[in-house]
Amino acid sequence: MDGRWELEQVHAIAPSARAIEAAEPLAAPGQWLTTGCDDRLVWGRVRGGRAEPYDVAVHHVDVVTTCTCASRQRPCKHALALLLAWVRGDVPTAPPPASVARWGAASRPPPESDDRPAAPDPRPSPPAPPAPIDRHTRDDRIARLREGLVALEQWLDDRLRLGLADPSVARYATWDDLAARLVDARAGALANRVRRVAGLVGVGDDWHAAVLEELGLLHLLANAALRLPDLPDHLADAVGLATGWQVRQADVLAGVPETDRWHVLGRSDTREDRIEVRRCWLRGERTGRWAMVLSFAAYQQALDRSLPVGTSFEGDLHRYPGDGLRVLVGRRVGESAASRPEARTLAAALDEIGRAVAQEPWLDRLPATVRASLAADGRALTDGSGSVRLVADDRALRVLTVAATEGPLTLTVEWVPAGLRPLTLHLADRVVDIGPTADPSFVAAA
Amino acid sequence: MSLDTVWRDVVATALLGTDRREPAVLPPGRLADLVADAVDPTASRRLLTTVAALAAVRRSATAPGPPVAPRPVEPHDPRPLVPVAAVDDWWRLRREWQVLEPEWLQLVERHGWRLPPDVVADLDLRPPADRGVLPVPASLVPLLDADGTGLVAGLLDDLAAGRLGPAHRPVLVNLLARCRTDALAELVAAIERWEARPGLAHALADLGSLRLRMIEHLTP
Numbered sequence: 001m002d003g004r005w006e007l008e009q010v011h012a013i014a015p016s017a018r019a020i021e022a023a024e025p026l027a028a029p030g031q032w033l034t035t036g037c038d039d040r041l042v043w044g045r046v047r048g049g050r051a052e053p054y055d056v057a058v059h060h061v062d063v064v065t066t067c068t069c070a071s072r073q074r075p076c077k078h079a080l081a082l083l084l085a086w087v088r089g090d091v092p093t094a095p096p097p098a099s100v101a102r103w104g105a106a107s108r109p110p111p112e113s114d115d116r117p118a119a120p121d122p123r124p125s126p127p128a129p130p131a132p133i134d135r136h137t138r139d140d141r142i143a144r145l146r147e148g149l150v151a152l153e154q155w156l157d158d159r160l161r162l163g164l165a166d167p168s169v170a171r172y173a174t175w176d177d178l179a180a181r182l183v184d185a186r187a188g189a190l191a192n193r194v195r196r197v198a199g200l201v202g203v204g205d206d207w208h209a210a211v212l213e214e215l216g217l218l219h220l221l222a223n224a225a226l227r228l229p230d231l232p233d234h235l236a237d238a239v240g241l242a243t244g245w246q247v248r249q250a251d252v253l254a255g256v257p258e259t260d261r262w263h264v265l266g267r268s269d270t271r272e273d274r275i276e277v278r279r280c281w282l283r284g285e286r287t288g289r290w291a292m293v294l295s296f297a298a299y300q301q302a303l304d305r306s307l308p309v310g311t312s313f314e315g316d317l318h319r320y321p322g323d324g325l326r327v328l329v330g331r332r333v334g335e336s337a338a339s340r341p342e343a344r345t346l347a348a349a350l351d352e353i354g355r356a357v358a359q360e361p362w363l364d365r366l367p368a369t370v371r372a373s374l375a376a377d378g379r380a381l382t383d384g385s386g387s388v389r390l391v392a393d394d395r396a397l398r399v400l401t402v403a404a405t406e407g408p409l410t411l412t413v414e415w416v417p418a419g420l421r422p423l424t425l426h427l428a429d430r431v432v433d434i435g436p437t438a439d440p441s442f443v444a445a446a
Numbered sequence: 447m448s449l450d451t452v453w454r455d456v457v458a459t460a461l462l463g464t465d466r467r468e469p470a471v472l473p474p475g476r477l478a479d480l481v482a483d484a485v486d487p488t489a490s491r492r493l494l495t496t497v498a499a500l501a502a503v504r505r506s507a508t509a510p511g512p513p514v515a516p517r518p519v520e521p522h523d524p525r526p527l528v529p530v531a532a533v534d535d536w537w538r539l540r541r542e543w544q545v546l547e548p549e550w551l552q553l554v555e556r557h558g559w560r561l562p563p564d565v566v567a568d569l570d571l572r573p574p575a576d577r578g579v580l581p582v583p584a585s586l587v588p589l590l591d592a593d594g595t596g597l598v599a600g601l602l603d604d605l606a607a608g609r610l611g612p613a614h615r616p617v618l619v620n621l622l623a624r625c626r627t628d629a630l631a632e633l634v635a636a637i638e639r640w641e642a643r644p645g646l647a648h649a650l651a652d653l654g655s656l657r658l659r660m661i662e663h664l665t666p
Contacts, residue, residue, distance in 0.1 A: 163463025216497035361502035373516030386510025398567035
């Protein structure tokens with residue numbers, strides 16, 4: 001089934017965390033009398049509180065839902081449950097019933113201006129290099145985003161006009177309301193970013209500076225997104241992805257693959273709002289290029305374990321539009337242990353990271369493999385080229401402290417604005433995964 | 447004026463808000479030109495543009511601080527690191543069969559292995575109470591050693607007949623964590639031959655196989 005969403009997209013359209021919790025039990029295939037999906041629609045019948053089952057349908061291209069239940073909340077828990085089942089591959093492909101097809105045809109939003117081309121046919125085209133997002137499609141999406149971006153700009157303006165010391169900054173609703181508007185405007189990634197910044201308020205003595213820097217980057221992104229048609233294709237795609245454009249996995253997988261021996265060098269789990277996000281960092285042996293595979297788990301779901309740190313495979317990765325780090329894994333053959341990666345000095349690694357950040361200043365994580373010593377205070381890495389603060393939990397710091405008794409360390413790290421987060425300690429005959437791990441009470445064991 | 451000074455001034459203005467404090471004029475240079483190019487109509491918009499430009503510059507200009515003193519290196523330890531397979535056993539027994547921890551550590555010591563840093567960190571960071579081991583009184587150890595084979599036959603009979611259940615589990619687990627390995631191997635092999643294994647027998651076989659494997663991995 002092509003064009004299937006990712007779990008985070010379902011969460012992004014949910015009106016609240018409680019709605020997802022209510023939907024989860026209904027997402028089991030046994031709950032549904034019938035289900036089906038095609039390249040535009042998902043539909044099903046589910047028993048509810050009334051004698052007559054509810055008919056539910058979702059137009060997953062235009063993101064419109066319908067349900068015969070009495071709930072005033074949209075999307076209702078039945079629509080969310082149907083989407084969850086679809087995302088998990090529990091909904092079979094089938095031709096839509098006539099009533100659903102009629103609704104699907106009628107639910108398409110009208111064109112937003114007379115000269116705007118019709119939305120492209122969402123059905124998969126024969127294999128062709130699709131890497132850049134089609135400009136017409138992009139223009140259509142810009143129009144949808146514009147309203148949210150203008151609201152974001154106004155909100156940012158208000159924050160700086162009133163000041164970060166204003167009590168409104170400390171209220172979560174100030175941020176959450178904006179995030180909800182951005183979700184409505186289908187700028188899910190911007191919404192997540194706003195919620196992440198909200199989490200910085202009041203944390204540490206210097207939180208005003210940290211929040212202000214993030215507000216500046218939000219402004220930069222919003223401005224870039226508002227001028228998207230004027231940007232070069234690759235940058236426009238990168239901005240689009242950073243604001244939350246949804247790219248079909250099938251389109252990504254239909255792109256030209258990068259074939260290499262890919263070494264899984266690091267893993268990092270982060271809770272983002274209601275979802276646990278796993279980033280796996282891979283590096284190509286021949287190209288030396290980095291890549292990132294993202295996976296997600298909602299409450300009590302298992303995170304993807306298909307890319308253990310310290311392994312490698314010969315195979316294809318497909319980059320998302322914009323030629324950034326995010327990839328999907330295609331063909332995989334010949335799995336084996338990863339070899340010890342080439343390491344750089346701290347200055348060389350930060351120089352490379354700085355170049356990438358200069359291209360896309362909103363990037364907030366980048367990988368590197370470095371060889372350096374642990375500082376005497378145990379809180380920084382140091383080598384002849386300089387020192388960088390470590391951002392790590394007690395366990396990772398303890399592992400580094402023990403390992404450092406033997407001399408300099410080879411580490412795969414994740415650069416974040418606050419410093420370097422150690423992910424993997426490379427020893428002579430093994431790797432030690434010390435990246436941040438998901439809260440075991442949140443995710444299920446695989 | 448350095449970038450840090452400009453940034454501190456910008457943060458101070460943002461803290462108070464442009465309704466109360468006019469943003470400072472940037473010193474001449476590329477940054478000032480960039481902000482001027484944006485032609486923002488209000489003070490708050492000008493500050494926002496300044497913040498965005500400064501944030502982009504500060505992040506992309508990320509560079510290491512001056513080198514600092516490294517942690518001293520200790521004299522070379524010639525012992526080989528615990529084999530990778532044995533470290534995998536460690537993490538498995540930590541999750542499921544903590545009763546085997548003392549023996550794993552004894553084997554490491556006895557055979558002259560060096561602990562890897564993740565295991566040392568794990569041992570250091572865990573509260574001492576979290577070991578999950580029921581110590582076997584020293585007086586019982588010779589008994590376990592002497593009675594190994596007879597023990598297996600009796601255990602198998604009782605497990606097969608369903609005379610042993612969850613109430614006996616802690617005793618049996620501690621017994622299998624301490625009994626002779628030949629008796630243990632016999633017990634595990636016998637249980638694994640059963641077509642239908644009661645839950646308790648299955649758990650005991652799992653414990654037994656992990657213990658046998660761990661001994662094999664740590665014995666040079």
